[in-house]
Amino acid sequence: MGAVIVFDFDNCIALNTQTGEGSEEIKDRAWFRVFPEPDYDSYDLGCIIEKTKLKIAGGRGDRNDIVAAILEYYGFSEDRILEEIIRRCEQFDEVVQEGILELGVSLEVRGALEALSKRATLYINTATPRAPMVKTLEALGLRGFFKGVYGRPGTKVSNLQRIATVEDVPFDQILFVGDMPGDYMAGKAVGCRFIGVRTKRNNAWYVEQPFPVIGSVAELEPLLWGRGR
Template sequence: MIKCIVFDFDGTLVKSNEIKRELFFKVIQPYGDYDFIVESVLREKAEADRYVILTEIASRLIATGNLVENVSSDELAFSLISNYAKSSEEMIVSCEEVSGTTELLNSLLIKGISLFINSATPLNPLKKILMLRLFDKYFAGVYGRPNSKIENMQIIMDVTKSEPSEIIFIGDNEVDRQTAETIGCYFIGINNASSCFAFEPNYSAINMTEAKSIIFNMLI
């Protein structure tokens, strides 16, 4: 019996993956043409959060010795992180949802299934975005960075007193798949342009409409 369903956020419920990636390039534009630095950091630190990525970008920008502004690496990192946070919040609050998201969440709420978010987004910005999108009403709990997704899943299991076999995790990337594999719960992979699963998930969908059919078959 399924007791709870856990969702990743970016790329799973809303179409925000590309928005977040492009913002790394946008926030450095005032400092010159340094896209190659962003590309390099994103490649080397693919699983890191925005703080780690932008701190490293700031360090490498300073190291070029070409910046007009006389700022320290820490000051530049703070500025980049602040600008990124402001822009990402505004854009993700208004971006398109993955098809079928609201319908699925409403259906699961009616059925009384406990729903959770497990995201790599820092927790406070994540909660604010969910509130502004009016998504917060659907979720019994919201978990993000600094915890890993595995740590968050363990917390959810403790809170709900659930066994792995009683949980479905829905996500759109390899970290999500690996998290479900490590925990031992069911996994539904959402296939999009950013997914890149190392192994094809046992259950997969291209949107929440398809995922709904899979979920409701599992709830029977």
């Protein structure tokens, strides 16, 4: 089972299992450092961010779209928006990279990824642009466990399709591991198997779901192959 295993990254690999929070919460907080203007109401800013995140879920957009939505809301002129998107996204990446490195990856998860990489071919499928995702994996010392890293501008669905093509396997031979309903829907759209990771923000997954749910990536190998094998 699981000849090819595809992982989302945020709140899946980068997750504090004690608190249920991870890199998604780091990103949420980062926006308020990227837009520190005192006349920007924090409630309005939060609403714009959440509304845009819903629109771009599943890799239909990324941080560039969030920045653009905020700038448009606050009346930035078109000739300034592109420059500001670049500047603010660079700042966002710096804050997020710093936060993820501070969060780190547990020894249990690191060991699980190493063990899984010896049994299966591993990939990353994320809504984060590919370049900063690769930078994060390299900084955490995880890049070598993954054959490929797929992110924006691809969607979660198109990335799964590309992985199936590269590996020349049917979709039902691919296992997608993610933490959000959009991950499940992406896997379902192409016919992948799916395992969910339980976090603080997806509290609906604390009750029975139509797919297995784990509390940590460290639980994956025993679930797939059994303990002591």
